[in-house]
Amino acid sequence: MIAATGVDESSLHYRGWRVVLACFLMAFFMFGFGLYGQGVYLAELQRAHGWPGTLVSGTSTFSFLLTSILVIFTDDLLARIGLRALILCGLTALGASTALLGLMQAPWQLYLAYALMSVGWTGMGTVVIATVLNSWFERRRGLALSLAFNGATCGGIVLVPVLLALSGSIGFRSAMLGATVVMVVLVLPVVVVFTGWPVDTSLKSAAGASGGNDARHSRRALLTNAQFWTMVLPIAIALLAQMGFIIHQVTFLEPLIGRASAGLAVTIMAAMAVVGRLSLGLFVDRLDPRLACAASMTSQAAALLVLLQSQSPSVLLACCAAYGFSIGNMITFPPLIIQREIGSTAFAAAMGLGTSISGIVSAFGPGIVGLVRSVSGDYTMAFAMCVVLDIVAAGVVLWRPGRGTEKRNLSPSP
Template sequence: MIAATEVDESSLRYRGWRVVLACFLMAFFMFGFGLYGQGVYLAELQRAHGWPGSLVSSASTFSFLLSAVLVIFTDDLLVRIGLRALILCGLAALGASTALLGLMQLPWQLYLAYALMSVGWTGMGSVVIATVLNAWFERRRGLALSLAFNGATCGGIILVPVLLALSTSIGFRSAMLAATIVMVALVLPVVVVFTGWPAAASLHAAGPVSSGGNAARHSRRALLAVASFWTMVLPIAIALLAQMGFIIHQVTFLEPLIGRASAGLAITIMAAMAVIGRLTLGLFVDRLDPRLACAASMMSQAAALLVLLHSQSPIVLLLCCAVYGFSIGNMITFPPLIIQREIGSAAFAAAMGLGTSISGIVSAFGPGIVGLVRSASGDYTMAFAMCVALDVIAAGIVLWRPGKRAEVAAS
């Protein structure tokens, strides 16, 4: 019995939906600033300071890798300082990072800003969002996750153009400071008022949080021996590697075929379809087998890439990007659903942290690998064919069910 079963999760009066709003705003700013906004920083910092692109890019890589390490310890931080304090620390770190990006003058400050951004990911990223929503929802968990994680895509669609427009009109420094103030003004009160564990805090995903720190660490070690954990983490990591590789190289591939304007339109369509895909999945995923749905998403991306490689029609290419985008956001929605069903509540935060770390490290190499294959072969045919093969392999692995549900003890 969990807290969520004692109330009507479909009712708008259920407090869990206000928690979803808080998580949506967290994802909006965290992914908007921490992921999609990095392209803006690359251009603006080079323009403002004359720094080489390699310096800013290496700081981005440093940030992603540091985030992948720090997120492993999310469950320990939930135990030691609590949910609301962790989110507020993440908000403070992200705010300091974005403000410093606007104010910095020296290269070492760039690495400090990106290190603070990594701390922000730990307090406001997908692991915390999935863990708190797992505590509030059972029957509507998939819909809640889909709605909250749509904030990530909306951050890319809305925040990045706003930053670019503000940078043009009032300058990059003022744009970053203004956006930081807006973020704090919106997120701080919502987090303080709405976030927290359900009343029965010892139940559901809040279970390990109410135990001791040693229990949480024991859960994380025990996960490495659970086959169902690996058949979830490995395919997600492989699929995200292919996904990151395609997304970063998408414009370079499409521009010679359909022009810069249409290539930009392709990105907009893909991002919009990611929102639609999350919403559509959220309506049905609680009645679906998450492994089957995950494999279907991976195969749809493989099919879209395969058609993309064999067509030069602008309409077909845009349709392929739309189909590909439909499943982009769902790759971070499936893991918490599989973890809850097959690993259990006691080790949920530990499994999310460790799984997100592994997939984050692996996927970080996606753009580089695609770029190397493209350079070696002379075009993107072999590179994207590799991405197709990776998606097919990932779909096969995620369909493997090692055995019955494996509860990982937290004590």
């Protein structure tokens, strides 16, 4: 049972909402710099140094795979160095990464910058955010997660255009250094003042780890548990399809509606992701998260299916809006399902392991969609494959093996 039980989580005076603000800012800069900003780095580094696109994009893949490995050990790090220290390490690593991206002169520095970015993901990414909010909220957990993770989408909507505008006016180097300073000035005091566990929540119960041996035991237990896999696999499959569509969206739409309208479609999709998270957050705590997750996957499949059948600009934009409505929720559902079915003791271990698996699987999405498109000659078969993947994922997430199993069976043994 979390420490928030018995307090008024709806009150604006509840300290947990200040923790949500800190998590929002962490997600804003982590996703803004670490995910959405990578398209800016690709273009600017090629322009500044003449490096081939394969070098820059290859280091992006390296960073995502390294991140997927490091997040497995989030629970160990929380137990050993503590929440605030882990976040500050993540902030320091991300700041060093973004500053180095602006200052670098040699290709090897690119790998160092992206390795530091992976450390940033470990300290400021979804696993840490979900774990700390899980300890602060029970009745309003879904709303808290939705608000915090909206920082991720807002980072893409706000930070990327700002970086592009600043790069054009003052140069990429100055833009990255200036944005890094702003991040540290905004995030550092908020993290120091607001983040922490609830007063009567021990690190063992909040982080889900009482030491390295128990954490490893927890991960071993999760890997042999069917409930865990019926949550992780469908999320991974859905994210694979989602990443594939997002990366190829502009290439698909541009011949049909033009470059400007294709860019508008991306903006609409991102904006609808914010609306979707906020809308779901208002009532998700009263829903079965598996049913809501299956509904979101099905809605994405339906949006893609209609997208393939139409060439009308208004219909295509509407499909992108409908697809975007569920995009952000794919990272909101896992912590809700984990808390309900696995519990708090193994929460961080389950989030770290699940995020790692999903990250590795979804990383292949753009490549698989591109391969199918190359073999078939257009995007019809590629996006039809994404439709099938979403439907399969929706079916798997509804499967509830061992429904009567106690949560404690998935937790570390005493």
